[in-house]
Amino acid sequence: MSVALGILISGHGSNLQALIDACSDDNFPANIAIVISNNFNAYGLKRAAKANIPTKVVNHNCFGSREQYDDKLAEILEGAGVELICLAGFMRILSKTFVDRWKNRIINVHPSLLPAFKGLNVHQRVIDAGVRFSGCTIHYVRSELDSGPIIVQSVVPVAFNDTPDTLSAKVLETEHRCYPIAVRLIAERRINMHEESLVIEGVGIPDHTMINPNSF
Ligand code: GRF
Numbered sequence: 001m002s003v004a005l006g007i008l009i010s011g012h013g014s015n016l017q018a019l020i021d022a023c024s025d026d027n028f029p030a031n032i033a034i035v036i037s038n039n040f041n042a043y044g045l046k047r048a049a050k051a052n053i054p055t056k057v058v059n060h061n062c063f064g065s066r067e068q069y070d071d072k073l074a075e076i077l078e079g080a081g082v083e084l085i086c087l088a089g090f091m092r093i094l095s096k097t098f099v100d101r102w103k104n105r106i107i108n109v110h111p112s113l114l115p116a117f118k119g120l121n122v123h124q125r126v127i128d129a130g131v132r133f134s135g136c137t138i139h140y141v142r143s144e145l146d147s148g149p150i151i152v153q154s155v156v157p158v159a160f161n162d163t164p165d166t167l168s169a170k171v172l173e174t175e176h177r178c179y180p181i182a183v184r185l186i187a188e189r190r191i192n193m194h195e196e197s198l199v200i201e202g203v204g205i206p207d208h209t210m211i212n213p214n215s216f
Contacts, residue, residue, distance in 0.1 A: 003187040004033040006082030008073075008090035013044020014172055015088035015109055015179050020051045022180035029187035034080040036073065038092055054080070060092060070098035084186060086179070087141065096143040104193060106141040107186070109179050111171045113137060113153055118146035123164035123171070134158050134167060136175045138182035140198075149198045151182040151191065 005023075007016050016035060022028050035048040035055045048055045056076055063069040069092075077085060087108040099106065112122045114137040117129075126134045135155040142148040154174040158167060185191050190201040 001029060001187075003030040003183075004081050004083045005030050005086055005183065006033055006077045006080060006084070007035045007048075007086045007088050009035060009037050009042050009044040009088050010039045010091040011042050011044065011089050013042060013047045013088065015086075015175055016044045017047050018176035018179055019086060019088070019183065020047060020053070022183070024051075028180070028184065030084070030183050033082050034076065036076060038090070044088070066093070066095045067097060070095045074098060074101065084183070086183065088179070093145065094141070094143075099141055099143045102141075104140055107151065107182060108139060108141050108146070108148070109175050110137045110139065110146050111168065111175065113155065114139060114146055114150060123162075123167040126158060126167065127162060127164065132158055134171060136171050136178055138175075138178050149193065149196055151185065151198065151200075152178045154178050 005019065007019060009016050019032060023031050032048075032053050035044065035053055037045055037055070037057050038060050040057045040059065045055050045057070058069065058072055058076065060069050063072065083105065085102055085106040087106065094106075110118070110122075112118075112126065113133070113135045117125055117134075123134070133155050135153055137150055138152045139150045140148040154177065156167070156170045156174055185200055192199045192201065
């Protein structure tokens with residue numbers, strides 16, 4: 001039993017790489033059916049090609065409306081047999097129609113401890129706010145920006161001399177550990193949704209600062 005993933009990217013694709021690496025293990029319960037980018041120059045496309053994963057570029061400038069663009073995405077994802085959509089640095093807002101249609105089958109990675117610091121330019125805003133801890137969140141996607149039930153979080157201390165670049169590097173490292181964990185939990189059907197909150201079987205209330213990938 002292996003869950004087919006569709007991964008949506010716009011850029012560097014380091015989270016995509018983390019999922020490629022995870023899926024290369026025969027014991028990982030998911031496989032990547034397709035990678036879609038809205039940006040022809042996304043480096044992640046090269047990562048996918050190197051791993052022999054089918055890719056598609058769907059340029060948003062070629063569509064008259066967000067709904068038309070999202071319909072094309074849905075057509076490609078369904079054609080590839082995708083069961084779970086993973087947003088990995090996909091720099092587009094998806095329409096409510098699309099998100100509702102794929103409810104609880106789209107997840108996203110965000111570089112903060114949601115619901116704090118939604119949106120863009122996260123690390124600069126974290127530093128400006130003077131908070132002592134940041135981190136990453138993997139969550140189910142809802143139509144409101146950067147919202148939805150949280151699956152996994154991991155905490156990163158903010159050092160007094162962190163810059164957006166140094167903080168980003170530390171947070172990315174945890175994203176790469178957390179994203180495969182979230183995919184595994186879903187693929188193994190260990191997540192039970194209770195309206196807008198969830199319970200993870202066999203984990204209870206996880207201590208997110210102590211995530212040990214081997215324990216999932
Ligand atoms: C990550 O920081 C992710 O949290 C955010 O966009 C960035 C994507 O990085 N949504 P990459 O393309 O996976 O390297």
